[in-house]
Amino acid sequence: xxxxxxxxxxxxxxxxxxxxxxxxxxxxxxxxxxxxxxxxxxxxxxxxxxxxxxxxxxxxxxxxxxxxxxxxxxxxxxxxxxxxxxxxxxxxxxxxxxxxxxxxxxxxxxxxxxxxxxxxxxxxxxxxxxxxxxxxxxxxxxxxxxxxxxxxxxxxxxxxxxxxxxxxxxxxxxxxxxxxxxxxxxxxxxxxxxxxxxxxxxxxxxxxxxxxxxxxxxxxxxxxxxxxxxxxxxxxxxxxxxxxxxxxxxxxxxxxxxxxxxxxxxxxxxxxxxxxxxxxxxxxxxxxxxxxxxxxxxxxxxxxxxxxxxxxxxxxxxxxxxxxxxxxxxxxxxxxxxxxxxxxxxxxxxxxxxxxxxxxxxxxxxxxxxxxxxx
Amino acid sequence: xxxxxxxxxxxxxxxxxxxxxxxxxxxxxxxxxxxxxxxxxxxxxxxxxxxxxxxxxxxxxxxxxxxxxxxxxxxxxxxxxxxxxxxxxxxxxxxxxxxxxxxxxxxxxxxxxxxxxxxxxxxxxxxxxxxxxxxxxxxxxxxxxxxxxxxxxxxxxxxxxxxxxxxxxxxxxxxxxxxxxxxxxxxxxxxxxxxxxxxxxxxxxxxxxxxxxxxxxxxxxxxxxxxxxxxxxxxxxxxxxxxxxxxxxxxxxxxxxxxxxxxxxxxxxxxxxxxxxxxxxxxxxxxxxxxxxxxxxxxxxxxxxxxxxx
Ligand SMILES: Nc1ncnc2c1ncn2[C@@H]1O[C@H](COP(=O)(O)OP(=O)(O)OP(=O)(O)O)[C@@H](O)[C@H]1O
Ligand SMILES: [Mg+2]
Numbered sequence: 001x002x003x004x005x006x007x008x009x010x011x012x013x014x015x016x017x018x019x020x021x022x023x024x025x026x027x028x029x030x031x032x033x034x035x036x037x038x039x040x041x042x043x044x045x046x047x048x049x050x051x052x053x054x055x056x057x058x059x060x061x062x063x064x065x066x067x068x069x070x071x072x073x074x075x076x077x078x079x080x081x082x083x084x085x086x087x088x089x090x091x092x093x094x095x096x097x098x099x100x101x102x103x104x105x106x107x108x109x110x111x112x113x114x115x116x117x118x119x120x121x122x123x124x125x126x127x128x129x130x131x132x133x134x135x136x137x138x139x140x141x142x143x144x145x146x147x148x149x150x151x152x153x154x155x156x157x158x159x160x161x162x163x164x165x166x167x168x169x170x171x172x173x174x175x176x177x178x179x180x181x182x183x184x185x186x187x188x189x190x191x192x193x194x195x196x197x198x199x200x201x202x203x204x205x206x207x208x209x210x211x212x213x214x215x216x217x218x219x220x221x222x223x224x225x226x227x228x229x230x231x232x233x234x235x236x237x238x239x240x241x242x243x244x245x246x247x248x249x250x251x252x253x254x255x256x257x258x259x260x261x262x263x264x265x266x267x268x269x270x271x272x273x274x275x276x277x278x279x280x281x282x283x284x285x286x287x288x289x290x291x292x293x294x295x296x297x298x299x300x301x302x303x304x305x306x307x308x309x310x311x312x313x314x315x316x317x318x319x320x321x322x323x324x325x326x327x328x329x330x331x332x333x334x335x336x337x338x339x340x341x342x343x344x345x346x347x348x349x350x351x352x353x354x355x356x357x358x359x360x361x362x363x364x365x366x367x368x369x370x371x372x373x374x375x
Numbered sequence: 376x377x378x379x380x381x382x383x384x385x386x387x388x389x390x391x392x393x394x395x396x397x398x399x400x401x402x403x404x405x406x407x408x409x410x411x412x413x414x415x416x417x418x419x420x421x422x423x424x425x426x427x428x429x430x431x432x433x434x435x436x437x438x439x440x441x442x443x444x445x446x447x448x449x450x451x452x453x454x455x456x457x458x459x460x461x462x463x464x465x466x467x468x469x470x471x472x473x474x475x476x477x478x479x480x481x482x483x484x485x486x487x488x489x490x491x492x493x494x495x496x497x498x499x500x501x502x503x504x505x506x507x508x509x510x511x512x513x514x515x516x517x518x519x520x521x522x523x524x525x526x527x528x529x530x531x532x533x534x535x536x537x538x539x540x541x542x543x544x545x546x547x548x549x550x551x552x553x554x555x556x557x558x559x560x561x562x563x564x565x566x567x568x569x570x571x572x573x574x575x576x577x578x579x580x581x582x583x584x585x586x587x588x589x590x591x592x593x594x595x596x597x598x599x600x601x602x603x604x605x606x607x608x609x610x611x612x613x614x615x616x617x618x619x620x621x622x623x624x625x626x627x628x629x630x631x632x633x634x635x636x637x638x639x640x641x642x643x644x645x646x647x648x649x650x651x652x653x654x655x656x657x658x659x660x661x662x663x664x665x666x667x668x669x670x671x672x673x674x675x676x677x678x679x680x681x682x683x684x685x
Contacts (some may be wrong), residue, residue, distance in 0.1 A: 008465070208460060215446075374427070
């Protein structure tokens with residue numbers, strides 16, 4: 001039964017031309033367009049490094065580890081060493097995105113929030129995290145220094161250098177492809193929606209037939225959802241292969257994490273579509289409309305059309321950023337892209353898993369009801 | 376008993392779609408469920424099948440209480456719904472195979488049953504067609520095949536001939552009788568009395584969520600007062616005294632439209648001679664004369680006071 005239904009559902013999805021267009025062809029077309037439109041930009045002007053100033057004072061001299069760490073990121077930052085007054089002036093003239101000063105704690109001074117500021121903060125967070133480890137190790141075990149235990153941690157500069165070097169060169173174009181992949185993940189909603197419609201007697205006539213058959217509806221549904229997820233992952237694989245193989249965009253060695261994000265993102269998309277179809281009792285056209293509208297709103301708030309939107313939401317209404325699956329997907333890509341540690345990445349992934357569970361649970365409770373109040 | 380429904384009540388908000396609906400169906404019969412649009416036929420079927428929640432009543436199929444997970448009952452029931460329910464993305468063959476597969480897991484058996492169903496509805500030339508490419512009649516036949524391929528003991532057909540041309544309609548009706556001869560019990564809903572008269576061994580007439588009369592075609596017609604309809608074509612109708620005709624004994628009604636006089640008389644009281652005498656006295660020339668037996672419409676009209684078809 002499970003396999004029987006699975007095979008037929010694969011057929012039904014693959015033969016649904018409109019669905020295949022939106023979930024496969026459309027993202028590929030967009031990727032091609034992005035590539036055409038953006039290829040000139042990168043060749044003409046390199047990735048613009050984040051301009052940042054570091055205030056020279058005694059505390060800075062006392063922290064040579066920081067200077068070394070910073071030097072290891074010359075791909076990312078254009079650093080100037082200045083006095084505090086000069087840094088302030090540069091910031092006011094918008095010559096730099098922010099300046100870093102030890103007084104005596106590490107401080108970041110900015111006058112607006114945006115992508116560049118987040119990049120600097122990400123670097124500082126990384127640095128503080130590992131220097132905090134050093135401090136703890138040293139206070140708790142003073143002999144550690146002599147024993148070389150700290151060597152691994154204190155060779156911070158190496159660690160950072162290695163990571164940044166192994167990461168793909170910062171390339172703003174990649175971001176457009178990340179958002180595109182996030183959108184494609186959420187378009188998996190169309191597939192989830194189709195499966196719920198096909199099985200609910202109050203949403204489709206074939207649904208009534210399935211409800212009348214001597215089979216467990218939830219078994220049929222699980223197999224349908226598996227078929228939807230299979231197709232969705234295959235589509236993402238094709239999209240990734242196209243972006244990497246045909247368009248020649250490199251995602252560096254983050255591919256494993258990108259794949260994980262794609263799987264989790266796809267599940268979020270598919271279960272979101274199923275959730276919409278199970279809670280709203282309207283025709284398929286209306287449901288599709290709702291799905292497109294909500295997906296687009298989420299993508300907009302995640303900065304897909306207007307990049308600064310993401311930062312406005314994150315700073316003004318942070319809760320909204322965490323409640324927006326589209327934002328979580330793009331955010332996990334950003335985290336991969338800008339941060340050397342994966343804390344942010346896994347936070348996003350965990351939150352997405354939360355959404356998957358909530359969407360699935362609600363869908364389950366609706367589908368479990370066996371009789372309909374009206375057809 | 377194949378189906379036993381007692382006191383079924385179903386409300387949609389304030390509307391009472393089924394009002395203490397009772398139905399008994401015996402093995403081997405073709406029960407015609409006849410009722411005008413909106414009388415509750417589909418609602419009754421969907422409740423019986425445990426698709427719809429209902430407010431009151433008990434439903435037994437094959438002498439067992441029906442419920443959504445009564446799989447033993449469901450295995451032996453086939454449904455042809457009022458709306459065509461097939462997947463647009465699957466071919467004729469695949470559709471039948473899919474729905475049959477929900478009942479029959481064994482591939483060999485299924486293959487045989489699907490082939491038989493295709494033969495039965497005569498879709499052999501169309502097995503690779505997608506539903507979009509089928510004409511209305513062919514689509515209805517596919518809908519039927521999907522419902523009966525697993526060879527159920529009880530087949531419920533909800534207006535399977537809506538929007539089908541007379542030729543296909545006859546094919547379908549003959550097919551249903553054939554299924555019945557092969558041993559299936561049939562429930563057939565329709566708002567066409569001719570269809571029901573043609574195939575049903577027993578007829579239940581429904582109105583406003585209730586069965587208002589039940590019996591064989593003859594039994595139903597015996598229940599009412601009126602007998603045959605006498606149709607007379609009058610050449611000079613302007614000379615007719617309609618009231619005088621109505622005043623004749625045993626005449627229930629008399630109506631004149633243009634040249635056509637329709638007289639309904641009481642059952643078994645053939646008044647043709649009296650009418651003819653009367654017309655002769657009035658010097659009215661007569662063209663054609665013919666008489667029709669009463670129809671189910673008369674039954675419906677007499678019980679409810681309104682026409683079955685409006
Ligand atoms: N989902 C619903 N919500 C509200 N009222 C409904 C619903 N479905 C049916 N009804 C009402 O219930 C009554 C019975 O409808 P039903 O479809 O059972 O009639 P029917 O005899 O099958 O008619 P038809 O010959 O047109 O198919 C009608 O008055 C209809 O308007
Ligand atoms: Mg109906």
